[in-house]
Amino acid sequence: MDAREVVLARIRHALADVPPSETPEDAAVPRDYWTAHAERTDAQRLDLLAEHLADYRAVVHRCTPGRLPATIAESLAARGARSVVAPPGVPSGWLPPEVERVADDPSMTPRELDALDSVVTGCAVAVAETGTIVLDGGQDQGRRRISLVPDHHICVVRAPEQIVDSVPQALARLDPARPQTWISGPSATSDIELDRVEGVHGPRTLEVVITCAE
Amino acid sequence: MSGTYLGMPSFPKAAAASTRDMRLRGNLRHATGTIRAKRAQAVSELGDWDGLRSAGAALKDRTLRHLDRYLVQLESAVTAAGGQVHWARDAEEANRIVTDLVRETGETDVVKVKSMATQEIGLNDALAKAGISAYETDLAELIVQLGDDLPSHILVPAIHRNRDQIRDIFRERMGDWGRAAPRGLSDDPSELAEAARLHLREKFLDAKVGISGANFMVAETGTLVVVESEGNGRMCLTLPETLISVVGIEKTVPTWQDLEVFLQTLPRSSTAERMNPYTSTWTGTTDEDGPSVFHLVLLDNGRTDALADTVGRQALRCIRCSACLNVCPVYERAGGHAYGSAYPGPIGAILTPQLRGVQSELDASLPYASSLCGACYEVCPVAIDIPEVLVHLRERVSEGGTVSVRGRKTTIEPAKGHAAERAVMRAARWAFDHPRALRTGQRLASRARRLTPRRLPLPGPGRAWSDSRDLPRPAPESFRDWWRRTRGEEAPAEGRLEGGDG
Numbered sequence: 001m002d003a004r005e006v007v008l009a010r011i012r013h014a015l016a017d018v019p020p021s022e023t024p025e026d027a028a029v030p031r032d033y034w035t036a037h038a039e040r041t042d043a044q045r046l047d048l049l050a051e052h053l054a055d056y057r058a059v060v061h062r063c064t065p066g067r068l069p070a071t072i073a074e075s076l077a078a079r080g081a082r083s084v085v086a087p088p089g090v091p092s093g094w095l096p097p098e099v100e101r102v103a104d105d106p107s108m109t110p111r112e113l114d115a116l117d118s119v120v121t122g123c124a125v126a127v128a129e130t131g132t133i134v135l136d137g138g139q140d141q142g143r144r145r146i147s148l149v150p151d152h153h154i155c156v157v158r159a160p161e162q163i164v165d166s167v168p169q170a171l172a173r174l175d176p177a178r179p180q181t182w183i184s185g186p187s188a189t190s191d192i193e194l195d196r197v198e199g200v201h202g203p204r205t206l207e208v209v210i211t212c213a214e
Numbered sequence: 215m216s217g218t219y220l221g222m223p224s225f226p227k228a229a230a231a232s233t234r235d236m237r238l239r240g241n242l243r244h245a246t247g248t249i250r251a252k253r254a255q256a257v258s259e260l261g262d263w264d265g266l267r268s269a270g271a272a273l274k275d276r277t278l279r280h281l282d283r284y285l286v287q288l289e290s291a292v293t294a295a296g297g298q299v300h301w302a303r304d305a306e307e308a309n310r311i312v313t314d315l316v317r318e319t320g321e322t323d324v325v326k327v328k329s330m331a332t333q334e335i336g337l338n339d340a341l342a343k344a345g346i347s348a349y350e351t352d353l354a355e356l357i358v359q360l361g362d363d364l365p366s367h368i369l370v371p372a373i374h375r376n377r378d379q380i381r382d383i384f385r386e387r388m389g390d391w392g393r394a395a396p397r398g399l400s401d402d403p404s405e406l407a408e409a410a411r412l413h414l415r416e417k418f419l420d421a422k423v424g425i426s427g428a429n430f431m432v433a434e435t436g437t438l439v440v441v442e443s444e445g446n447g448r449m450c451l452t453l454p455e456t457l458i459s460v461v462g463i464e465k466t467v468p469t470w471q472d473l474e475v476f477l478q479t480l481p482r483s484s485t486a487e488r489m490n491p492y493t494s495t496w497t498g499t500t501d502e503d504g505p506s507v508f509h510l511v512l513l514d515n516g517r518t519d520a521l522a523d524t525v526g527r528q529a530l531r532c533i534r535c536s537a538c539l540n541v542c543p544v545y546e547r548a549g550g551h552a553y554g555s556a557y558p559g560p561i562g563a564i565l566t567p568q569l570r571g572v573q574s575e576l577d578a579s580l581p582y583a584s585s586l587c588g589a590c591y592e593v594c595p596v597a598i599d600i601p602e603v604l605v606h607l608r609e610r611v612s613e614g615g616t617v618s619v620r621g622r623k624t625t626i627e628p629a630k631g632h633a634a635e636r637a638v639m640r641a642a643r644w645a646f647d648h649p650r651a652l653r654t655g656q657r658l659a660s661r662a663r664r665l666t667p668r669r670l671p672l673p674g675p676g677r678a679w680s681d682s683r684d685l686p687r688p689a690p691e692s693f694r695d696w697w698r699r700t701r702g703e704e705a706p707a708e709g710r711l712e713g714g715d716g
Contacts, residue, residue: 003301007463007514010621011282014522018279024468027276033265033475052488106502110419110453130489143503144452144494148445149419167489168474176435176470177295179500182493187445190485191354191370192377192403193241194248200353200407201414202445202492 035168037129042160045128046210049163052131056185057198058206065211068156069094072120075154075207081117085146089139090120094156104142110149118152119203124180126157126208127170132184133157133208136174144181153203155183159212219364222554224579229548238374238549245373246540252486253537253593259488260478269475271597274531277433277466278521284433284466285512291436295498297508302460304515304620309340311511312425312458316346319456321422327440327447328352329427330534331460331513333365333556334569337425348425349391349417351446353410360387366550366558368536369484374549377401388413414446424450424505428461429533430476431510434469437497438510441480441490451494457505462513464521464530476533479595483535516569522618525606529564531596536561538590538600544583553580560590564603571619571626572611578629581607 001009040048050060063071073096076084084095087104095101102108102116122140123133133155135141140156147153157163164170174180187202198204222228232238257263277284289299302308316324324341326332326348338348338359350359354372358365361383365371372380381401388395393413399405426447430439438459440447451457467473481490499508520526539545539559550558554576555566563580572578581604590600610617614628691699 003303003307006303006621007301007512007518008282008285010514010518010618011285011463011521013621014518014618015279015281016522017524022279024276024280024283027272027279029272029276030265030268033262033269037259037261056487056491114415114419127489132489137500137503144448145504148448148452167477168471171471171474171477176432176437176495177497179497179503180493180495181448182489182495183491184487184489185491187443188491189353189407189444191352191357191372192380192406194245194370195403197404197407200411200444200446201351201418201449 034166036165038165040128040165042163045163045165046159046212049126049128049131049157050208050210052128053133053185053208054131056131057188058131058185058208061207061209063209063211064214065158068209068211069096071209072096072154072156075209076118079118079152079205081152083116084118084120085113085116085142085150086120087140087142087146089141090122094120104146106143110145113145113149116150118154119146119150120154120156121147122156122158123162125170125173126163127165127167128163129166130184132167132170132182134170134174135181135183136178137180138178144179147181147183148202151199151203152205152207153183153186154207154209157208157210159210163210219554219556222576224575225548225552225554225583226579228552228554229544229583232549232552233547235549237376239547241374241376242546242549245367245370246546249486249540253483253540256482256486256488260482263479266475266479267595267597270479270533270595271531273467273472273475274464274533274596275528277468278464278527278530281463281466281521284468285463288431288433288436288466289512291432291434292498292508292510293436295436297436297498297510300509300511302511302513302515305335308335308460308511308513308515309337312337312460313341313344313346315456315458315509316341316423317344319423321346323347323349323417323421324423324425325349325351325417325421325450325454326355327424327426327442327450328355328371329425329460330368330556331427331462332425335460335513335515337460349414351414351417351450352442353407353444353446356410356414357383360384360391364551365556367539368534368557368559368561369539374551377403377406380406384409392416414449418446418449418453421450421454423456423458424454426450426457426459428459428465429480430473431461431466432468432470432473433466435497437470437495439473439477439493439495441477441493443485443491445492448492448494451496452504454505456507456509458509458511460511460513462515463517464532480533480535483533483537483593483595516571516620518621519571519618520565520568523568523606526564526568526603528598529561529568529603531598532561532565533596534561535595537593537595541589541593542584543587543589544585548583553583555580560584560600560604561598564598564600564607567607567611571617572607572629573626575629578611581605581611 083100085102124136126133186206189200341348357372367373378401384395428438545559553562557565563583567577586601611629614626
């Protein structure tokens, strides 16, 4: 027998106490936990997301869709960023003309990516209760590595439609077939005497721009 | 690298040494105390915590009771998504599979995400023997690896080191493994983290092979999930061309939706955060995004033996949050190394003897590395009744019995060193069966309490037992007498005292 057959046989042998007629559904799972932890208006959900993102030391901006390019331009200028990687779904109007826009190209090596200043992406969904943004490789989010290697990430969240209350609501919106990155605040470590230090390997600065019509 | 726990002394011997290490005890007290307080706050934010805990326990039980079916489903989903699935009966087989897979790539360097499963099987040593260097990329694992040391906590493996020790390790050893530490490196945590960033970035950007574990595997979709904080996980999972994940078979969950339970309970229980900074999910391979080759190695290594034990099986629910370590008075004093396993603390005390058996002196001593206070059960997000399993395993050690070893039913003899313990347990049973004798004994002990020694050195083999135990000071009054005095009116009939909510 090969290893697969041996392991499966061991499992079946180990489960001699489970009646052969039992189905997984017979092993009941109580689902009386909540799908959200409060009832919120769109504005309350936006506020909570902003508060929780800031708690985890992300920089949060709010603006109207019209002010979005100016907000992004200010953030890039404040860091002196000159080269910005952006996936194809990021509208050209989001980026100021004075920065060099680098396409999210699979032939780009990690070292080339490392030489760039910033990355600008959208997101798939944002979770208010946990302060999380989720990227799923959509047109405005690109490959996982572009939001990882550059040291500065600007992520745009469209309110109210992209903000949900909770983890259960976010999972229901997402397609498991797509690779996902859930981001809650910038990269951090607490490995040295439990002192939290931001920025180890991922971007040390995460800026989230939440756009919402007045 | 001495990354192995073989030849460790039994828990009482190791703990006798570590409890004298005042620096270690100070570090642990600070760390576990801090996490405990934060965790309570994070958990209190969720009004449905008890519901999530019940659902998590039930989901894991459902998976375990039908594990064969879920693994077959997982295998076909991963394969359909472009991954390749391998099965490993034990550590040796898993190490051989991984070594062969790395060799096929022609590479001699691999980057690693922190993983309990690969620590358990001693993968780094096995790769080193084959001429392959495995670089740990989690900051704490890096500290452990550079210091030629062993991890001592599930979540913060270098919890036993403080900042000046870490600075010294970085200064002395980083250069041997790659980019040296910057000149004049101080012991400021942000400077130390920056040194790690620079050192490891060179490895990430050139890595062709990554090795990881996984926190969850979704049977329905073939999705793997890794939760982390630093981004080293994302680096290893997405930059290399080949990704090899070694995962214990019990990490399976049935459906994508089920993650809604564990992604709420795991971060809050482990780091006391609403959500860990990064969670990565991937399903097989994706064109031009991440590794083009993905291997999943499904690891048994004693898990099916634990599964065969209807009491001990619940240990396989564990999601490795480490909350039980942080509340355990024994862990807080003894430290993680005393447990002689990748899995320290209360969960290690029940998991290790089930995965490895109780034949060695160390493994036979682990079920006794507890005061049975129950705090570990209270905090466990999947409601593992650790005290129940501890008592069950103590019985196995002292009485022997029939167990599953590598899939075969085997009868084991009582462990030799515990003959005295067995005698003590028999004596206790007799006393509890004879309430009058117990009451008299307690009264005598109370009256004589000033005279009792701090330790009771037993002669002969009993010494092993008595040497490691301080004798408790008898209470001035027995519980029974106290109850009679204060609640005399409502005193229940002898032997009818009901337990709590159990």
